[in-house]
Every structure is written in C-alpha cells, then in structure tokens.
Amino acid sequence: MSEVLVLVEHADGDVKKVTFELLTLARSLGEPAAVAIGDVSDDLVASLTAGGADTVYVAAGPEFGQHVVAPKVSALQSALAASSASGVLVPATAEGKEIAARLAVRTGSGLITDAVGVSAGFVAEQSVFGGSTLVQSAVTTGTPIIAVRPNSVAAEANAGAGRRVDLDVTITDADRAAKVTERVAQEKAGRPELTEAAIVVSGGRGVGSPEGFAVVESLADALGAAVGASRAATDAGWYPHQFQVGQTGKTVSPQLYIANGISGAIQHRAGMQTSKTIVAVNKDAEAPIFDLVDFGVVGDLHVVLPQLTDEVTRRKG
Amino acid sequence: MKIVVCVKQVPDSWAEKKLNPADNTLDRDAADAVVNELDEYAIEEALQIQERMGGSDECPVTVLTVGPDKAIESVRKGLQMGANDGVHVVDDALHGSDALATSAVLAAAIDRLAPDLVLMGSESTDARMSVVPAMLAERTGRPQLTFAGKVDIADGVITVQRATDYGYDVVEAALPALVSVVEKINEPRYPSFKGIMAAKKKPVETLTLADLGVEPTAVGLSGAWSSVQEFAARPPRAAGTVVTDEGDGGTKAAEFLAAEKFI
Ligand SMILES: Cc1cc2nc3c(=O)[nH]c(=O)nc-3n(C[C@H](O)[C@H](O)[C@H](O)COP(=O)(O)OP(=O)(O)OC[C@H]3O[C@@H](n4cnc5c(N)ncnc54)[C@H](O)[C@@H]3O)c2cc1C
Ligand SMILES: Nc1ncnc2c1ncn2[C@@H]1O[C@H](COP(=O)(O)O)[C@@H](O)[C@H]1O
Numbered sequence: 001m002s003e004v005l006v007l008v009e010h011a012d013g014d015v016k017k018v019t020f021e022l023l024t025l026a027r028s029l030g031e032p033a034a035v036a037i038g039d040v041s042d043d044l045v046a047s048l049t050a051g052g053a054d055t056v057y058v059a060a061g062p063e064f065g066q067h068v069v070a071p072k073v074s075a076l077q078s079a080l081a082a083s084s085a086s087g088v089l090v091p092a093t094a095e096g097k098e099i100a101a102r103l104a105v106r107t108g109s110g111l112i113t114d115a116v117g118v119s120a121g122f123v124a125e126q127s128v129f130g131g132s133t134l135v136q137s138a139v140t141t142g143t144p145i146i147a148v149r150p151n152s153v154a155a156e157a158n159a160g161a162g163r164r165v166d167l168d169v170t171i172t173d174a175d176r177a178a179k180v181t182e183r184v185a186q187e188k189a190g191r192p193e194l195t196e197a198a199i200v201v202s203g204g205r206g207v208g209s210p211e212g213f214a215v216v217e218s219l220a221d222a223l224g225a226a227v228g229a230s231r232a233a234t235d236a237g238w239y240p241h242q243f244q245v246g247q248t249g250k251t252v253s254p255q256l257y258i259a260n261g262i263s264g265a266i267q268h269r270a271g272m273q274t275s276k277t278i279v280a281v282n283k284d285a286e287a288p289i290f291d292l293v294d295f296g297v298v299g300d301l302h303v304v305l306p307q308l309t310d311e312v313t314r315r316k317g
Numbered sequence: 318m319k320i321v322v323c324v325k326q327v328p329d330s331w332a333e334k335k336l337n338p339a340d341n342t343l344d345r346d347a348a349d350a351v352v353n354e355l356d357e358y359a360i361e362e363a364l365q366i367q368e369r370m371g372g373s374d375e376c377p378v379t380v381l382t383v384g385p386d387k388a389i390e391s392v393r394k395g396l397q398m399g400a401n402d403g404v405h406v407v408d409d410a411l412h413g414s415d416a417l418a419t420s421a422v423l424a425a426a427i428d429r430l431a432p433d434l435v436l437m438g439s440e441s442t443d444a445r446m447s448v449v450p451a452m453l454a455e456r457t458g459r460p461q462l463t464f465a466g467k468v469d470i471a472d473g474v475i476t477v478q479r480a481t482d483y484g485y486d487v488v489e490a491a492l493p494a495l496v497s498v499v500e501k502i503n504e505p506r507y508p509s510f511k512g513i514m515a516a517k518k519k520p521v522e523t524l525t526l527a528d529l530g531v532e533p534t535a536v537g538l539s540g541a542w543s544s545v546q547e548f549a550a551r552p553p554r555a556a557g558t559v560v561t562d563e564g565d566g567g568t569k570a571a572e573f574l575a576a577e578k579f580i
Contacts, residue, residue: 068460068461068462068463068479068486068488069451069461069463070455070461073455093482094447094464094480094481094482095481097446097447097448097451098447098448098450098451098461098463100448101416101448101449101451101452101455102451102452102454102455104417104452104542105417105420105452105455105456106455108542109542110415110417110541110542110543111416111417111448111542111543112543113446113447113448114445114446123546127551128445129335132550132551133335133336133548133549133550133551134548134549134550134551135336135545135547135548136545136546136547136548137543137544137545137546138543138544138546139542139543140541140542140543140544141542141543142542174458177458177459177460177461177490177491177494178460178461178462178488178489178490178494179488179489179490180479180486180487180488181476181487181488181489182486182487183481183483183484183486183487184478184484184485184486184487185483185484186483186484186485193482194482195482199579223574223579223580241466241480241499241500241501242480242481242482242484247442247445248354248355248440248442248500251445255579256574256577256579270445277577277579278554278557279570279573279574281566281570285559285561290557290559291554292554292557293557293559294554294557294558294573294577295557295558295559295560295570295573296557296558296559296560297559297560297561297562297566297567297569297570298559298560298561298562298566299561299562299566300562303562303566303567304562304566304567304570305567306567307565307566307567307568308566308567308568308570308571309567310567311567311568311570311571312571312574312580315571315575315580316580
C-alpha cells in the first residue's frame with residue numbers, strides 16, 4: 001500500500017487536532033505518513049506516531065518559519081519525492097491551502113480545496129454555495145493534493161509504526177523572498193482556535209456593544225469553545241476581525257455552533273453551514289438563522305445566555 | 318513604479334448560485350455579475366499607493382482580468398474608481414478553467430506587463446479557494462505577501478502585516494512583489510460621476526491566449542487538473558425545535574445541549 005502524506009500543523013510543541021483527523025483519514029486511503037516541518041521535537045514525533053503515523057518525515061530547523069510559505073513547500077516537495085506517496089492531505093487553513101497551491105504548481109498536480117471528506121481513490125467531497133450543494137471531485141493530473149477542513153472526520157487514536165525519516169531540504173533563495181520580521185499575537189489567550197474548535201459560540205449585531213461580548217465569551221468559556229463573530233460585529237469594531245465567520249472570514253465546521261444575535265445572512269451561513277449541530281438565540285422569530293437550527297430560542301440574548309451559561313456550569317459541576 | 322490589480326468577476330453573492338448540469342461548471346448566467354468584493358479593496362489600495370507615490374505618471378495602475386466578454390465590466394469598475402487602464406484576457410478556450418490554469422494565464426499576463434507590484438484580493442467569493450495569489454507568486458517568482466492588512470512601501474522595500482490566526486506577521490520583501498489584501502485594509506471608494514465619465518475614455522487592451530503564448534489545451538475544462546464528477550443538492554436540514562423564551566429559554570437550551578451530550 002502506498003503512503004499518504006499528511007502535512008502536520010503544530011504550534012508551541014503541540015500537534016493540532018486537525019493533524020490527527022487527517023492521519024485518521026489517511027489510514028482509510030493508504031499508509032499514513034506525517035510531514036513535520038520547523039521546530040520538531042522528539043515529543044512531537046511521538047505524538048504523531050500515537051496519532052497513527054507509520055512514517056514521520058521531519059524537516060527540522062528554524063528557517064522554515066522565517067519566510068512566508070515557500071520553504072515549507074520545498075519541505076513537503078522533498079517528502080513527496082522521498083515517499084512516492086499516492087496523495088497529499090493538508091489542513092484547509094489559510095496557510096495549508098497556500099502550501100498546497102504552490103506544491104500543486106511545482107509538481108504539476110491537481111488540487112482540491114475545502115474538502116469535507118475523502119473516499120477511496122482520493123475522491124473529495126466538497127460542500128459549496130453555502131452548503132446548498134455537495135460536489136464529488138477528483139484530481140486527474142499528478143498526485144492528488146487535497147485540503148481538508150478541520151472537523152471533517154473524527155480522529156481515532158490508532159498508533160502507527162512511527163518510522164522517522166529526516167529530510168534533507170534545500171531552501172532556495174526564491175523560497176526566502178518574503179521574510180517574516182516579527183510575529184504579533186492578538187489572539188485572546190486560553191481559547192481554542194476558531195477553525196479547529198469543536199464548539200464555536202458567535203455573536204452578531206444583536207450583541208450590541210464590545211462589552212456585550214462578555215456574555216458570549218462567558219458561555220464560550222463554560223463550554224470550552226472558541227468565540228466567533230459576524231461581520232456586522234467585526235465591522236463595528238466590537239470584536240477583532242480575525243474572529244469573523246463567513247464568506248470573507250473564517251469557515252468553521254464544528255460539532256456545535258451557537259449563533260447569538262446573528263440574523264443568518266447568506267454570507268454568514270457560507271462560513272458555518274456545515275456545522276454538525278446549530279443552535280441560535282435571536283429576538284426575532286422570523287430571523288433566517290432559525291431555518292438552519294437544530295434548536296433555537298426566540299429571546300433576548302442578554303437574558304438567555306447568562307442563564308444558559310449558569311446552567312452549563314452547574315451541570316458540568 | 319507600476320501596479321497591476323487582478324480582479325475577478327463573480328456572481329453576486331446575494332444571488333443563489335447553481336452548477337450547470339451540462340458540464341458541472343458554475344452557471345454564470347444564472348446570477349448577476351459583480352467585481353469580487355475583495356478585489357475592490359485591492360483596487361483601492363493601488364489607488365492609495367498611487368496617491369502616495371505622486372500620481373498616475375509616477376505610478377500608473379492597470380486593472381487585469383481573465384474572463385468572458387462580460388468580465389470587461391469589472392475592468393470598467395476599476396477604471397471608474399480611478400485606475401488608468403485595463404487588460405482583459407478573453408478566449409473561448411478559457412471556459413471551465415481551474416485555479417491552476419487561471420494562475421498560468423495571469424502569470425503570462427503579469428510577465429508581459431512586468432509591474433513592480435501585483436495587488437489581488439485574498440479570496441474570490443465564488444471559488445472561495447484563496448489559492449490563486451499563492452500560485453501566481455510561485456509561477457512568477459515574486460515574493461508572496463498574502464493576506465495583507467496593511468502595506469507600506471519605501472526605497473524599493475515593501476512591508477505588509479500578514480493576517481494570521483494569532484494576529485499578524487510583519488513580512489518584508491524587495492520589489493517586484495505580489496500582495497493579496499484582506500478587507501480590513503481600507504474602505505473602497507465609490508466611483509464619482511466624474512470617474513464614471515472619465516472611465517469611458519480609458520484604454521482597455523484585449524488579449525487572447527495566443528497573444529500571451531499560452532496553449533489553449535492547457536486551460537479550460539479539458540486542461541483542468543481536477544474535475545467535478547457529480548453534484549447533488551444537499552438534503553435540507555430537518556426542521557429544528559424553536560422555543561420562545563418565557564424566562565426559561567437558557568435552561569431549555571441547556572437541556573438540549575445535555576440531550577445531545579455537549580455537556
Ligand atoms: C461580499 C460580502 C461578504 C460578506 N461576508 C460576511 C462574512 O464573512 N461574515 C458575515 O457574518 N457577514 C458577511 N457579510 C455581511 C452579511 O451580509 C450580513 O450583513 C451580516 O452577516 C449581518 O450580521 P448580523 O447577523 O450580526 O447582523 P444583522 O443582520 O443586523 O442581525 C442582527 C440580529 O440580531 C438580532 N438581535 C438584535 N438584538 C438582539 C438581542 N438583544 N437578543 C437576541 N437577538 C438580537 C436581530 O433580531 C437580528 O436578527 C458579507 C456581505 C457581503 C456583501
Ligand atoms: N479570472 C481571474 N482574473 C483576474 N484575477 C483573478 C481571477 N481569478 C482569481 N483572481 C485573483 O485571485 C484572487 C483570489 O481568488 P481565488 O483564489 O479564486 O479565491 C482574487 O481576489 C483575484 O484578485
């Protein structure tokens with residue numbers, strides 16, 4: 001059986017959840033082989049092995065993160081050359097898709113992005129047009145490169161052989177063209193990342209003010225969730241732009257999405273419609289968001305959310 | 318300094334989109350067409366850079382699109398906003414092109430126009446792939462400065478704030494370079510009446526694949542490296558339960574979450 005490469009997403013020494021999901025998916029398509037780039041510790045390799053990697057290709061070194069995207073493309077390309085893999089899976093995050101895009105150009109391979117599933121023969125399922133249409137696509141040229149959305153499959157812990165292969169990657173001058181000179185963190189600490197989170201609690205114009213987001217954040221923290229926002233809320237400056245969910249923001253596909261004071265415009269739905277379970281709180285019974293929900297409460301979020309948060313905290317003990 | 322802005326014509330995002338059952342491509346006639354919203358931010362950024370650089374003579378702005386006849390409307394929109402001229406690559410062979418093919422055509426056009434700066438949107442509202450800018454950077458060998466929320470240029474060095482999950486990275490490169498923008502970068506202007514009148518006289522060059530030396534077989538549906546095999550409307554979600562808050566709405570929501578094992 002041939003190898004299926006999985007681009008590892010990791011930060012601060014921890015493997016991101018989406019990587020384990022992709023390793024699980026790779027197991028159904030071939031032999032899972034992780035490609036870990038950058039700051040790769042033995043612990044990281046061990047955790048990839050526990051997560052199902054039969055092989056861990058390692059391109060270690062600080063330089064991979066010091067330039068935009070291109071050095072990582074070179075690393076993934078050398079893993080591809082070393083493995084003769086039958087396909088490559090990357091997380092459908094902003095950077096994952098850019099790496100995939102450049103790899104596709106370099107290797108003359110077809111690319112499919114934003115898959116929500118991949119079946120035998122690398123047939124990718126995509127949910128398009130705000131979730132109204134399901135499309136099955138396949139790559140017809142080269143090695144299939146597929147960017148898969150986080151939360152598309154449930155990760156199963158099924159340890160792999162974990163053979164480590166260190167790659168000798170040549171980073172070219174062209175790879176070094178765009179230099180990262182500084183990293184500025186604005187993320188509110190302590191919450192899961194928006195695109196990865198199993199639960200997302202979002203607020204929209206109905207939240208009313210920046211301070212109003214406190215009730216949204218409290219519920220999120222009680223549930224261990226990430227916080228999202230509609231464009232109306234980010235445009236008003238009530239919540240930072242990088243938390244925007246929707247067509248021009250992040251696409252999320254969590255197990256549970258709770259929309260608060262969000263009307264459910266098509267551009268917002270485009271970013272959350274593939275969530276498994278959807279709950280909404282809105283004071284307008286006619287709001288289109290209620291067409292999507294599994295459970296909805298018609299009411300004032302400033303009343304309903306604190307009660308819900310207390311109840312969640314109480315039940316969690 | 319010379320700037321080229323890549324704009325794409327897309328179906329209006331308010332309209333319902335459909336795939337054409339004949340060849341599984343987007344049914345572009347079924348919806349009104351507009352300029353991809355993020356591309357307006359790219360045009361605005363180009364115009365602001367032009368103003369800082371001393372105007373049209375010092376820093377001409379060209380709007381470039383690859384698309385059917387109708388796509389010239391998007392070029393016009395850019396000219397109305399204030400860009401100086403346009404280039405429209407149009408060819409029957411282009412129908413059904415994927416991102417890889419589109420980026421190859423754009424690359425050929427960019428090589429020919431040889432600007433110091435290429436500006437793009439970071440995502441199109443129809444394809445939603447966010448891959449063309451990275452592909453174009455790869456193909457043209459330009460530094461990739463994508464997802465920019467702020468752009469500064471001084472002494473041939475361009476610096477951007479690249480949006481990330483945690484905030485942003487400060488990224489630096491030498492010109493010539495390629496930048497894609499996110500929407501918080503600026504507020505696009507509306508064309509003025511004067512701008513609309515002036516746009517009518519601005520030149521738009523039409524190029525074919527042959528003009529660019531791109532093989533027709535490398536693009537379009539036949540040249541695509543991936544293909545849609547089938548599609549189906551997603552089954553509608555089963556109607557959910559909606560309750561009206563009568564002092565117990567939060568409790569009822571908690572009961573639902575507990576029943577679904579979220580708590
Ligand atoms: C090209 C384009 C791209 C876009 N991209 C995005 C995107 O990425 N993401 C996005 O979200 N939008 C996007 N939009 C904007 C989108 O069309 C909507 O304008 C936006 O989603 C509305 O946000 P909202 O639901 O918070 O606000 P509104 O539509 O104003 O809805 C607010 C809701 O809150 C309810 N409400 C008010 N007060 C309370 C209260 N006290 N308690 C409970 N409910 C209350 C109201 O009943 C109402 O339903 C885009 C638009 C365009 C044209
Ligand atoms: N056909 C096209 N003509 C010109 N520019 C395009 C075209 N397709 C994509 N682009 C540019 O690439 C960006 C990202 O598009 P996409 O990768 O399709 O999400 C857009 O915002 C445009 O700037």
